[in-house]
Amino acid sequence: MKRFTMKDESFVCEHCGKEVAPLGYTARDHCPYCLYSKHVDILPGDRSNSCRGLLEPIGLEKFKDTFKILYRCEKCKKEHKNIVASDDDPELIIELSRTN
Numbered sequence: 001m002k003r004f005t006m007k008d009e010s011f012v013c014e015h016c017g018k019e020v021a022p023l024g025y026t027a028r029d030h031c032p033y034c035l036y037s038k039h040v041d042i043l044p045g046d047r048s049n050s051c052r053g054l055l056e057p058i059g060l061e062k063f064k065d066t067f068k069i070l071y072r073c074e075k076c077k078k079e080h081k082n083i084v085a086s087d088d089d090p091e092l093i094i095e096l097s098r099t100n
Helices: 089-098
Strands: 053-063 065-074 079-083
Touching: 053 079, 053 089, 065 089
Parallel strands: none
Antiparallel strands: 053 065, 065 079
16 A cells, blocks of 8 residues: 555645545545645655656546546656545546446
C-alpha cells in the first residue's frame, strides 16, 4: 500500500479559478467544481512531483462502494486516479460516467 501524507488544504483551482475549501474528512485532491486536479504528488500527499501539470478528468471507474475519477496530465500525459469526493459536482460526475 502506498504511503499517505494527509494534506487537506484549501487552494485556488488553476483550471476554473474558484476557491476550494479543505474537504474535512480526508485529503482534498481535486476541484469539486470542475474536477481538475494538479500533478503534484509522487506518493499521496508528498507534494514532491516536479511536473505540476493540470490533471484533466477523462473518465470514471467503479471502486468498491464509490468511484474514482480517471485523469491524464496535460503536461506529461501520465494517467492518475482520485476517489470522488462527497461535494463533487454530481452533474460533472454523471457526464464523466458517459465517457467510458
